[in-house]
């Protein structure tokens with residue numbers, strides 16, 4: 001079964017739109033998401049446009065600051081400080097990557113934890129890794145989207161062997177923790193993993209997040225595995241594709257996500273739900 005992230009995201013956004021429509025009466029306003037985009041990276045511009053469209057669909061107020069490439073780091077930090085202090089702003093997102101002269105770490109740390117809709121602030125990361133009752137941390141969007149896709153595909157997680165390819169702060173590590181929290185036995189692989197195919201062939205759930213076009217081939221996948229493809233890569237013809245070679249893996253997988261139309265739309269959908277969470281936490 002191919003799980004369509006596009007369809008699931010559309011359904012969840014429609015549900016959120018209904019919820020948001022009740023907010024003016026209950027809270028006097030709708031959530032307000034502010035996006036800061038520095039520079040002209042074409043990928044980033046597309047992502048930001050898609051985020052703006054999603055805000056329109058769910059009924060948020062949204063503001064985008066498009067700043068020139070040469071904007072000094074301090075100016076970005078000052079803008080974040082002003083938005084942190086602005087009561088009418090519920091969520092702040094700085095589109096990554098940033099130009100080289102701006103420290104991503106400083107920028108991420110400057111955003112108030114309560115308005116960190118990407119869930120990248122060290123306090124949100126720490127909260128994700130510390131299991132506490134009533135943990136209200138903001139979970140990064142892509143990993144949360146993966147969990148929703150697995151749920152949509154009725155994939156059982158508890159007791160299953162999950163293999164995550166990639167150990168980045170934004171995908172590999174947080175999805176590993178979310179799977180662990182749901183009682184999977186998790187193996188995290190990276191560029192120094194030996195006999196990778198041996199490891200991936202044991203996976204009941206395989207999450208590929210390495211950024212290498214069509215890297216995971218059919219011979220690396222167990223019959224009946226659930227395969228989630230996070231990659232956003234370009235194939236030999238410059239066309240968008242994933243980390244998974246769909247043609248050889250799809251016949252073996254019990255469920256699989258496509259690229260495009262899989263994890264990508266769910267990332268934006270979870271950004272919308274994180275913004276609602278940050279908004280509601282303020283009342």
Ligand code: NAP
Nearest residue numbers: 142166167168171190191209210211230231232263264267
């Ligand atoms: P990243 O920060 O570049 O991390 C890549 C990870 O893959 C690293 O941990 C690296 O290992 C590992 N790796 C690289 N080559 C490998 C190999 N040959 N075998 C095993 N592991 C290998 O990437 P990321 O930010 O997590 O993104 C991964 C992919 O997901 C990219 O294509 C990105 O565009 C995509 N992405 C999509 C979304 C979405 O919404 N759809 C969101 C975020 C990212 P080391 O740690 O040893 O270097």
